[in-house]
Each structure stands twice: as structure tokens, then as C-alpha cells.
Amino acid sequence: MNRKMIFCISILSLFSFQSLVFAQSLTGHLSNFKSGKVIIYSLSGEKTAKIDSVISNEDGKIFFQPDPQKFHHGFYHLTFGTNKLIDFIYGGDDVELKTDANNILDSLQVISSESNKLYYSFIKLNKAYKTKTELLQFILARYPKEDDYYKTTQSKLTQLQNEYIEFVNVAAQKNPKSFIAKHIRSAQLPVVDISIPLDKQLDYLKAHVLDNVDFNNSLLINSDVFTNKTIEYLTYFRNPQLPIELLEKEFMVAVDSILNKARVNQLVYQHIVEYLIDGFKKYGFDKVLDYIVENYVIKDDLCLDVKTEGLIKRRIDQAKFLRIGNTAPNIIVSDYSGKQIELNKIAEEKTLIVFYASWCPHCKELLPKLNEYYKTLKGNKIEVLAVSLDSKKDDWQNFINANCQSLINVSDLKGWEGRAATDYFIYATPTMFLVNNEKKIIGKPITIEEVKTLLKF
Numbered sequence: 001m002n003r004k005m006i007f008c009i010s011i012l013s014l015f016s017f018q019s020l021v022f023a024q025s026l027t028g029h030l031s032n033f034k035s036g037k038v039i040i041y042s043l044s045g046e047k048t049a050k051i052d053s054v055i056s057n058e059d060g061k062i063f064f065q066p067d068p069q070k071f072h073h074g075f076y077h078l079t080f081g082t083n084k085l086i087d088f089i090y091g092g093d094d095v096e097l098k099t100d101a102n103n104i105l106d107s108l109q110v111i112s113s114e115s116n117k118l119y120y121s122f123i124k125l126n127k128a129y130k131t132k133t134e135l136l137q138f139i140l141a142r143y144p145k146e147d148d149y150y151k152t153t154q155s156k157l158t159q160l161q162n163e164y165i166e167f168v169n170v171a172a173q174k175n176p177k178s179f180i181a182k183h184i185r186s187a188q189l190p191v192v193d194i195s196i197p198l199d200k201q202l203d204y205l206k207a208h209v210l211d212n213v214d215f216n217n218s219l220l221i222n223s224d225v226f227t228n229k230t231i232e233y234l235t236y237f238r239n240p241q242l243p244i245e246l247l248e249k250e251f252m253v254a255v256d257s258i259l260n261k262a263r264v265n266q267l268v269y270q271h272i273v274e275y276l277i278d279g280f281k282k283y284g285f286d287k288v289l290d291y292i293v294e295n296y297v298i299k300d301d302l303c304l305d306v307k308t309e310g311l312i313k314r315r316i317d318q319a320k321f322l323r324i325g326n327t328a329p330n331i332i333v334s335d336y337s338g339k340q341i342e343l344n345k346i347a348e349e350k351t352l353i354v355f356y357a358s359w360c361p362h363c364k365e366l367l368p369k370l371n372e373y374y375k376t377l378k379g380n381k382i383e384v385l386a387v388s389l390d391s392k393k394d395d396w397q398n399f400i401n402a403n404c405q406s407l408i409n410v411s412d413l414k415g416w417e418g419r420a421a422t423d424y425f426i427y428a429t430p431t432m433f434l435v436n437n438e439k440k441i442i443g444k445p446i447t448i449e450e451v452k453t454l455l456k457f
Helices: 003-017 114-142 147-171 179-187 200-206 217-223 223-234 244-262 266-282 286-298 312-319 361-375 393-404 419-423 448-456
Strands: 026-031 036-044 049-055 061-064 074-080 082-091 096-101 109-113 331-336 340-342 350-357 384-389 409-410 431-436 441-443
Touching: 003 448, 026 036, 026 074, 026 082, 036 217, 074 217, 074 350, 082 096, 082 114, 096 114, 096 431, 109 147, 109 179, 114 147, 114 179, 114 200, 147 179, 147 340, 179 217, 179 223, 217 266, 223 244, 223 266, 244 266, 244 286, 266 286, 331 419, 350 448, 361 384, 361 393, 384 431, 431 448, 441 448
Parallel strands: 026 096, 350 384, 384 409
Antiparallel strands: 026 061, 036 049, 036 074, 074 082, 096 109, 331 340, 350 431, 431 441
16 A cells, blocks of 8 residues: 555544544524524634534524544534624533624533633633733834833833743643643744844744744644644745735745644644645745645645646646656647648757647737747747637637647637646646757746747757
8 A cells, every 4th residue: 555545545444533522512692693593614724624513492492412533622613594603612611602693703602611711711811911912013123222111111011921822831731631731732823032132033933933833733723723833934935015026936935934844643744734825826826836735735645625726737747747857748729720730840950849728818928029039930949839728719719819829729619628738737827848859848938938948958
């Protein structure tokens, strides 16, 4: 049995093990909510999964006896009405909550469950600590150090820090083996020694903010701690004044720090990798995404959640199977007149293959530039094969007429599902491959500048 299969099976084993918990009850009192369906979702980072549901009575009361085969220790959402939500922890004790459906958070009371009392105390403390310390730091940054008020402010900041540390390390650790105790220890906010100058604090946070995170505790996957700490850490590397290329390099440094710590536990490691992939994909940081795929997903042969796959799987497969030095798959596709064009029959010393689509904004920028540059290359034994992912012939023809008449233009009009798009694992447009006369991949340029640089050699 290979390592990937063992890892995938271990995920199932983990959740089977977690389900062996004692039966507990969940009671809710939802005032101003008449009889209706209440749905329970499990939480894992930013992902939720529907677990079960129950109907409240006319007084808004619910009683639920969780099925131990479905529930594990961790965070859950209780949802009802229109976008109304309560977070709770299922962690070894009966849970009883009371709230007003019209003012959920401010009126929320934890009647029973030490885990949930600690959790909501922690949430309240975090909010107050963050607000007060930021204000005090603001004063210290601007107030004269020789003034008595400066010392008073320092003293107040130290007091707040000590109270926070006392809660995290003492009050919340009376049952150190409990889920909530482990969560609080890992989720705690950073406490920066007041002796560290303000201009050095960012470096300190980059070096130490992950110190208290227990990356070896896979049970914490059933909470938001790893995703919250990941995004918190990334913010220390985010500088809006940097150009996108340098910002991506900063994020790569942050990714290395996070994932090298997470590697101590395969389940946690996968959990964070999936979160990073989803996040960088959402915000368009393609180079960071490729960096994660190449250096972590492929290198460690991670078994991604099926929900993460799709276009991401194509990205991974493209990086795996279409490396520089590999033979490019043959392309046999017709041009606009119906004439069949075959990549392997193009005799030039180099062929640039570009996958594009008429509806792609970046393609509308790149293809005209490629077209003009190609005109300067005639006689240099270089060809450009432009493969359209369009599905409507008129759209394709209009794009050719406006942007790339000089290139070899082909399309099977099957969009993302065409044979060439599938063979090359195309997940985004434009995508380019440079091949030599043996059809070996010798480059995968992204910009017109990279195309020019590669073709010079």
C-alpha cells in the first residue's frame, strides 16, 4: 500500500476515532423564534458540513441528542431563521444555550457547558484585549517617554498583557486535556514584550506568532484555529505598497514558515495546504499558488479533498506531467476553414503553443502583442500555434480578426473539455508552452516579455 493511500485512509480513521464519544445533549432556548427548523453544521476551518437538524417548539426551545456516529469534538454552527447563527463547542459536556433571536451575540448566555463558557469568555477577552492594547500602543508610539503618563500607559499595557496570559495559561487550562483548553492555547493572540521597539515588533511577530500553535494536534482541524492563525500570519507579510511580484515573494516566505511547521502532522498539513490553495486562488495570486503546488502538493504527494480539486487538480497535473524536458502531447485540431493542423508536423525549430479564449481579458492583451511580435520573427524558424477554448465559432472568428490573424489559429469549439485542453491540463487562460523541434517542452512563459527572453536563446 503506497504512502498516499495510507494517508487518505488515516483521514477516515481519524474521524471514526473521534466519533467514539459519550452521548451528550444540546439544549437551546431561542426567544423571539417560533417553531422552525434548526440546522447543525460541523466546522473545519472555513468549511462547513450539514450534520443534522431539529425542529424547535412554539417557545423556541430545542433539545438535541447528538448521534455519536456523526459528531466529534469540535466547533459547530447552529443556524436558524434567516442567516442567524450560534457557534458552540461539542466537547465532552452537555450544552445549554439561551439567546434572543433578534440580538444573538449580546444576549447569549451559556447556561451549562464549561467548554462553551470558556470559549465565549475567550472571545470577549480577545476583543477587549485587542482594542485596548492597540490604543495603548498608539499612545506609546507618540507620547514623550520622559512624561509620567508614558510610564502609566506602559504599566497599564503590562497589566493587560499579564491578565491575558493568566487567562490563557491558567484559567483556561484547569482541564488541559479538554478540546477548548487546547484551542485557546493555540488561538491566543500574540503578546509582544513592551521592551521591543515599535519598529522591531513586526519582525518579532513574524518570528514568534506561530510559537504557541500546536500543529501536531489534528483534533484542532475541527475548529477555525489553523485557518485563523494562517491568515493572521500572512497579514504580517502583506504590504500594499509592494508591486505584485514582490508581494508574492513575501507570501512565499510566509507559506514556507507555516507549512514547514505544519509538516509535523500530515492531517494538519493537508488542512492548511487546502486552505492556502483556496485562498490564493480566490485572490488571484497565481505564482504563490503554483509555488504551493510545486513545492508541497506535488513534492509530498498530498491527497487533496475532492472539493478542492477540479481546476486545482488540473493545475497540479499540469505541474506534474508537463515539466520542462517532458514531451508535449500532440495536438490535432482544425483551423477555421476545417483544415486539420497537427503539432507534431510543424517543422520549425521552436513552436510556441498558446491556449486562450475570446472572453478572457488577459488574452485580449497578450494575443495582439504575440501577433505583432510574431511578424518580426518570420524567417527565424519559429511558429505560434494559438489554441482557442471558445465554444462559439463566431466569437472565435471575431477574436482572430481583431487580434491574431498572423498566427496558426485552431479550435475544436469544445471549450475546457476539448482534447487539447484536457491533454495539457489547462486550468486558466492564457497558458503557454514553448517546445523545440522534438516537441520537448523548453519553457512555460507567462508574459510576452518572458516569451521574448526564451526565444532569444
